[in-house]
Amino acid sequence: MRALLFCLLGLVTVAPELAFAQTKPPAKPAPGVETRYFTAIDGLMDGNADVVLKETRQGKAVTAAVLDVCYPAEKGSERKDRFVANLTVSGQTLTGTAQTSGGKQPVTVKLARKSTGNTFEFRGQITIGQAVTEVTSTDNSDLSEQEYQDNQSSDDGITPAPKDFTEVSPESIGVRIKLEAALDFLKSLKGEAVEVGLSSLAVTCDALRAGQQTISLTADPERAASLIARAKSMPGVVAAGWTSGGIDMDRTIRFAAADWRDGDKIGKDKIASAVSAVLAKTLAATPAGAVWNANTGKAKLTFKRPSQIYPALALTEIVEVTALVSPDRPGASDRLMLWISSPVITTADEGSGPRLNLSEESTGEEEGGEPKDDNGSVEALAVEFKGQRWDADKSVWK
Secondary structure (H helix, E strand, C coil): CHHHHHHHHHHHHHHHHHHHHHHCCCCCCCCCEEEEEECCCCCHHHHCCEEEEEEEEECCEEEEEEEEEEEECCCCCCCEEEEEEEEEEECCEEEEEEECCCCCCEEEEEEEEEEECCEEEEEEEEEECCEEEEEEEEEECCEEHHHHHHHHCCCCCCECCCCCCCCCCCCEEEEEEEHHHHHHHHHHCCCCCCEECHHHHCCCHHHHHHCEEEEEEECCHHHHHHHHHHHHCCCCEEEEEECCCCCCHHHEEEEECHHHEECCEECHHHHHHHHHHHHHHHCCCEEEEEEECCCCCEEEEEEEEECCCCHHHCCEEEEEEEEEEEECCCCCCCEEEEEECCCEEEEECCCCCCCCCCCCCCECHHHCCCCCCCCCHHHHHHHHCCCEEEECCCCEEC
16 A cells, blocks of 8 residues: 555656646757858959859758859950859858869859848959959848749740731741750851841850750741741750741731732732832832842832922932731731831932032931831721731730
């Protein structure tokens, strides 16, 4: 009995401690791994560097870091070079070595990282070849993985199979291709009736990181589909299709194709003649020529009329309008689209004998200012061709 009593007393003494242990909150788990990004570090390459510093953190401690720097290969050059350095983390010091992808120059990185409240500062040196860049960058904010990815998303607008040409332009083509295959693709275009956008040849920092660039092409709409099909079959091509271009739907009409075809081709000369006759009336000018560009499929229509700026000098206004005609969608269609640009006007002395040399900048839509009034030319063309205008509010032809 005495032994049983002592056992009962022991249980009473221990029970409160057992109950307390069972109600204590569970220990907090170790902080999770997190990825953070810095997308700007001041001062590198005279402020022309595109920088991404990726940090892997365990709580507040940095456990790994990668520095990705893209910069002009030469001062003032559009050509880019890049290095990616895996950094060793020792406390607040980040160090590493790498080699530039283009120039194959050795790279040494040594940075001191310091947290300053909600921002961070970096100080140190980055050496590329023999060039040493001092780094002093303050007030840097970091981004989460999601924020970084949202900022990186970009769309080159390539549409391989558009339902029509209201969102993309019939003459404008984009080809996204792997960097290592771009040169051979561009060489294949030599001698072809196509124009290559010069700015699209520059390999940007985004292209270097993605390993792909988008080449912009302009071609006659009647050849665009075959050019896109050919591009898709070439090595390294990721995507090819139509993109947005210079076509303004407010200056476009759609009309039946039957009366404006020459066999299976568009009757371009017949259309140019009809357009010139309409514009001669609306612009109060005399037609002075229509030339079709074999590469782009666009026509340049020229008109002349007396200048009213100083009538006694008998100066001449030269009015130029660009036009493009194409099917209203890829593939077979019984409808055509016709677009005309706003008029571009210059003035010249075309009189006999000695002439007055005039200094003037072209005026019109292409100059970025207000387009010149063309006296209802688009509406007049819609009447002549029995065509439809585009209703931007309802996104339908009317």
